[in-house]
Amino acid sequence: VFESRERLLSFYRERDYLKAEVDIEEGEKPGDGRFLKIVIREGEPGYLKNIQFTGNASISAKRLRKQMLSRERGPFRFFTGSGKFDEGEWSTDLAALVGLYQK
Incomplete structure (x- = not known):
């Protein structure tokens, strides 16, 4: 069960x-x-609507976003798959961001 x-x-x-x-x-x-x-x-379907960084004085949001595999939901999401939340991908993203700050 x-x-x-x-x-x-x-x-x-x-x-x-x-x-x-x-x-x-x-x-x-x-x-x-x-x-x-x-x-x-079922609830409502979920997706990544907005990825926002706060408190990042030494590294730009653009550079942080480049470290991530996850992407915000975009207009071509049906073709690109952008905005889909994947737990494994999210864990990888978090590790990449922490790694960037530890350099």
Whole structure:
């Protein structure tokens, strides 16, 4: 049941439903049967609307943005995939920004 829940959450996150929730209830039916009740709340699709830097006195926002793989949602997003949130990519971006400041 736990694995099914995680697979469903992963499915929705891949399609930009970052706040999706999945509840699975398991039970027994009268007689010999069992049931699974799956409740999915998709929420609104999420995307990167704006990436903003504050407090960066020594390194320009332009240079910081160049370090990142993630991009803001743009007008050609259907072709470029810009604005899509990817947790792995975001972690890489954060590490790259920290690395830039540690140089």
